[in-house]
Amino acid sequence: MARICITDGVPAEGIEALRTAGNEVITWDGQEPPTREQLLAHVKGADAVLTVLSDGVDEEFIAAAGPQLKVVANIAAGFNNIDLDACRAHGIVATVTPGTLFDAVADLAFGLMLSVTRRMGEGERLIRAGKPWRYRTTFMLGRSIETKSIGLIGAGQIGTAMAQRCKAFGMDVFYAQEHPMREPARSELDAKGLSVDELVAHCDVISLHCPLTPETHHIINAERLASMKQGSYLINTARGACVDEKALVAALQSGHLGGAGLDVYEHEPAIEPELLTMENVALLPHLGSANIETRTAMTALAAKNALEVLAGRAAPTPVPGL
Missing domain, CATH: 3.40.50.720 (NAD(P)-binding Rossmann-like Domain)
Incomplete structure (x- = not known):
């Protein structure tokens, strides 16, 4: 025994x-x-x-x-x-x-993307706070993901499952060549490989699905955040330390990024306090496979x-x- x-x-x-x-x-x-x-x-x-x-x-x-x-x-x-x-x-x-767990994590990553691009969390907080509101055609406008591009850093089982969901919503799929997507998914999804630097500069949404290794620690740093498209979004359901959290705060505060959806944090369970005050950030307590x-x-x-x-x-x- x-x-x-x-x-x-x-x-x-x-x-x-x-x-x-x-x-x-x-x-x-x-x-x-x-x-x-x-x-x-x-x-x-x-x-x-x-x-x-x-x-x-x-x-x-x-x-x-x-x-x-x-x-x-x-x-x-x-x-x-x-x-x-x-x-x-x-x-x-x-x-x-x-x-x-790849489907569960991909579901959550996709949900974070919808939440931050369509301002779902912000809208719910407004309702729960009892603030006045009424329907208007210009009220709380978000961004559509259809026809936009998703850039995957990590295209294994979870990244590929995320890509399948994004493709179904009309997004163009790209992946980091350093973390490639395997066939037949690559052909089926018409996914295109770029270097990490090219990926972050090209795509409307960057979603992390890579393991945490010495090579991926702060793979999203201040320089790469600055190279992201104006108004683009960052989603992280991988490991918190893949993103330089202080640099992310600065990129969000500057208005360069449209928003971020985070399920993991660099010093988990501690979170950079500025993130807690930002309406364009969706935050979850590491629920990826939950x-x-x-x-x-x-x-x-x-x-x-x-x-x-x-x-x-x-x-x-x-x-x-x-």
Whole structure:
């Protein structure tokens, strides 16, 4: 019987297989996520840990768990919270949950784009504040996305799903050649590749769907924000640190950008305070994959990864290259 720790609340259906297999499953039932001290105590003695993006899996974490730790199963498509070198050094398998959340995240990214271009959040805030209003032909005009161009930085499963939604709404699809779109989607969507610099200068909307790596940290910086089209929009459902948030604030304050839709933040959960006061910014609390069906599927895949490794078999979805 293995000891399997889960570091935060998850859908119960997602971990049913862990208990069915006869393991000792230690869940976190607190009203709030564990503090770092609580997390390290929680994983002590674990053979497998199901982690979330806010868990820093590093040497300290591995030492707290103990030498019997065999697998860290991240309930996420990304893995920037995991020290892969530390895992390699200790013979620990790290896994992720790709293929489970691309539709959910693309739905949210598309929703953010509609929200900020059509001023939905601003309109709802006006209504909820009880401010006077009446229908006029010039009242709270937004921007249409039809015939506009979407530029994807990251055209994997999530980026491609976003492109499919944009194409259905009559948008022209472009992608960064540094993060290319695969066939047959590229041909089916008539998607065209540009360099990142060309992409940000050409497209009406830039949407980020890339992983956070040293190369993509601040891939949207002050220079690239300045090169974006006047009145264009930025959507980020990838990782907050892919965007220089202070530079984004400056670009919005100057009026150069039309707006931004953000689900992730550079210093999450902290947010640049100026963003909170801007009517042309749609803000969400990292809800990209947050629907019941998707989070259940993610948890179930993480559980399967853990069970396979504990049984001495290869993980179905290990971190690429690990």
